[in-house]
Amino acid sequence: MAPPGIKGRFLVFALFVIALFLFVRLESHRAPPGQLSPIEQAKKKPASGPSLTGHAIAPKLGNATAKAELGRAAWKVLHTTFARFPEKPTPDEKEALRSYVHLFQRLYPCGECAEHFGKVLAKYPPQVSSRSAASMWGCMVHNIVNKRLKKPEFNCENIGDAYDCGCGDDDTKDTSKKEEGA
Ligand SMILES: Cc1cc2nc3c(=O)[nH]c(=O)nc-3n(C[C@H](O)[C@H](O)[C@H](O)COP(=O)(O)OP(=O)(O)OC[C@H]3O[C@@H](n4cnc5c(N)ncnc54)[C@H](O)[C@@H]3O)c2cc1C
Numbered sequence: 051m052a053p054p055g056i057k058g059r060f061l062v063f064a065l066f067v068i069a070l071f072l073f074v075r076l077e078s079h080r081a082p083p084g085q086l087s088p089i090e091q092a093k094k095k096p097a098s099g100p101s102l103t104g105h106a107i108a109p110k111l112g113n114a115t116a117k118a119e120l121g122r123a124a125w126k127v128l129h130t131t132f133a134r135f136p137e138k139p140t141p142d143e144k145e146a147l148r149s150y151v152h153l154f155q156r157l158y159p160c161g162e163c164a165e166h167f168g169k170v171l172a173k174y175p176p177q178v179s180s181r182s183a184a185s186m187w188g189c190m191v192h193n194i195v196n197k198r199l200k201k202p203e204f205n206c207e208n209i210g211d212a213y214d215c216g217c218g219d220d221d222t223k224d225t226s227k228k229e230e231g232a
């Protein structure tokens with residue numbers, strides 16, 4: 051049996067060794083200066099998404115039939131998205147639409163179309179303040195593409211009726227039926 055004084059000193063020394071060991075381990079998890087630790091990176095992620103305005107990602111789409119079919123489907127999705135966007139969107143909803151339009155352009159499966167459309171977006175950034183602003187903007191940029199492809203101009207005054215898909219659940223109509231089938 052060791053004298054009580056020795057035992058106490060040993061305990062202090064053991065605690066010191068444990069503390070030193072923990073300190074060294076924590077330090078080794080810290081990133082070098084100027085770099086973010088994994089935890090800091092994970093926290094930062096939502097703010098730094100993909101670049102919304104980079105190069106067009108898809109390759110050239112040579113087949114003209116496929117290109118036209120894709121275009122008709124894509125315009126339908128876009129115009130219908132705008133027609134069903136809230137009339138009074140929240141800041142988050144506006145940001146979602148802005149990001150969506152930009153990434154839609156970057157990832158559009160016809161690379162040469164995406165390239166052209168990128169220039170259109172640079173000149174006419176998406177209007178996301180309301181459903182009517184987004185719909186009118188969509189009609190306007192589609193007309194720019196129409197013009198370049200020598201297609202007839204669409205009358206944007208009819209945009210509201212043209213993409214009223216009769217999908218239901220429209221809170222600008224009968225609000226009492228809003229939650230029906232939800
Ligand atoms: C972002 C994008 C870029 C494109 N770039 C190219 C390209 O560079 N080269 C290429 O060859 N093709 C491109 N296309 C495809 C092209 O725009 C057409 O979709 C395709 O040529 C088929 O044309 P369409 O005559 O059937 O009518 P679309 O232009 O596909 O239109 C479909 C229907 O939408 C309605 N419509 C027409 N104009 C408007 C408007 N302004 N607003 C609302 N509704 C309207 C009409 O009812 C029309 O029949 C692109 C498509 C998209 C979505």
Ligand SMILES: *[C@@H]1O[C@H](CO)[C@@H](O)[C@H](O)[C@H]1NC(C)=O
Pocket residue numbers: 113114115116119
């Ligand atoms: C072009 O695309 C159309 C529609 O996708 C397809 O039916 C056709 O076979 C394609 N043509 C060639 C030469 O690949």
